[in-house]
Amino acid sequence: MPRILIVDDEAKIREVVKEYAAFEGYEVVEAADGMEAVEKVREDQNFDCIIMDIMMPKLDGYSACKEIKKIRNIPVIMLSARGEEYDKLFGFEVGIDDYVVKPFSPKELMARIKVAIKRSSKEPSEDIIRYKGLVINFAARDVIIDGKRAQMTPKEYDILFFLAKNMNIAMSREKLLEEVWGFDFYGDDRTVDTHIKMLRNSLGPYRDLIVTLRGMGYKFDNIR
Amino acid sequence: MPRILIVDDEAKIREVVKEYAAFEGYEVVEAADGMEAVEKVREDQNFDCIIMDIMMPKLDGYSACKEIKKIRNIPVIMLSARGEEYDKLFGFEVGIDDYVVKPFSPKELMARIKVAIKRSSKEPSEDIIRYKGLVINFAARDVIIDGKRAQMTPKEYDILFFLAKNMNIAMSREKLLEEVWGFDFYGDDRTVDTHIKMLRNSLGPYRDLIVTLRGMGYKFDNIR
DNA sequence: GAATAATCCCGCAAAATTCCGAAAAAATTC
DNA sequence: GAATTTTTTCGGAATTTTGCGGGATTATTC
Secondary structure, eight states: OOEEEEEOSOHHHHHHHHHHHHHTTOEEEEESSHHHHHHHHHHOOOOSEEEEESSOSSSOHHHHHHHHHHHOOOOEEEEEETTSOHHHHTOTTTTOOEEEEESOOHHHHHHHHHHHHHHHHHSOOOSEEEETTEEEETTTTEEEETTEEOOOOHHHHHHHHHHHHTTTOOEEHHHHIIIIIOTTOOOOTHHHHHHHHHHHHHHGGGGGGEEEETTTEEEEOOOO | OOEEEEEOSOHHHHHHHHHHHHHTTOEEEEESSHHHHHHHHHHOOOOSEEEEESSOSSSOHHHHHHHHHHHOOOOEEEEEETTSOHHHHTOTTTTOOEEEEESOOHHHHHHHHHHHHHHHHHSOOOOEEEETTEEEETTTTEEEETTEEOOOOHHHHHHHHHHHHTTTOOEEHHHHIIIIIOTTOOOOTHHHHHHHHHHHHHHGGGGGGEEEETTTEEEEOOOO
């Protein structure tokens, strides 16, 4: 269930949005001003979208948006009275994602929320990649295969991480040598083959995720 | 200078948009209906944004958008009368990127165009060519034919990628040998023919996209 | 200095490339 | 429009390349 945060000093507007959003299946949290919104985001970072008025006491919508974006890149949809400067509204330095004019159609707002969430969910975020029982944790530098931690050599980790981070992107041996070994490696191309071989062995049932691109190189591939 | 395409059957609306857009520094191309828009995109693919009405003769905005997205992922902003179904508008299966209600504020429209262009330019240029059920993914180095991944040899990939990247441009055998094989290839011209033959077999139902230019060479051709 | 990792080497099987000749298709000439 | 020439396509076979497994050697780490 996606969570959205509605920020407005008018309780009536919050109420309307909440009602529609609940109907759409969102969990709604309210905030009465920008300050409160920033605090809520700080406490509990997993909002999927924020709807925010511009004119608010304590901290206005622009400034609140800027602060929130520093914490986490949550899509922000601004509400404002007609006549505001559009240039400011969409100012990318503020980071506003979309914008609805007051008085607004709740249906339109809901549609825009949906789009904003969809769009943000598309872009890569996490530091963890999962594929079935394979979990690659970049930060922790470990790999879990069907619940058990995989035992890998440093090079194997490096190659796997590099390929996984560039998922579905073809990598030539030269590119791999450059990126994983470093520019100052003057060795045989075939060294890559050997390490891929060992990596595959370490990956056990997921060995097929590393696919060979004949005459070219390798790629990490989770498609099909 | 960014190029935008304005599609509407009312000349007056096109005129207004054109005026504002010109002021913002855009190059504007007009189309009077969906069919014309699709054709324009096919001919000259480098529009940065498309503004399109929904209600139009010949081909409506939805269908035109769908067609255009097959050719290339250009951001599309829809114009429509208030009261349209928002769900449909933002239907992701259609691929609409944004939406403005008629009668609209030209300033708002300009702001949204700016955002749409900025957003699309930010995302990693998708390096994907689509034609009906054929998807060529350069980065992943794979080709999908009607949902199934095609199995191709390195040379077949290389030729297809080269021809697809130079879509609708005639390529002599010499040029192909030079670009795909490399300058240091001293073999028979007819080698190209054989590989084209195999490539066509691999392309199955899309074999006709590789057209023969008698006495000259080949080209990748998505027209008709 | 023993264990572990990384690199290199060799050979085989499979895959890919090239070449060749014949058939087919298109263009040209009569 | 038939015959001829040119060009392309097709099928197959010889040749070359490539990836990978096994294993040996060298480097690194504790």
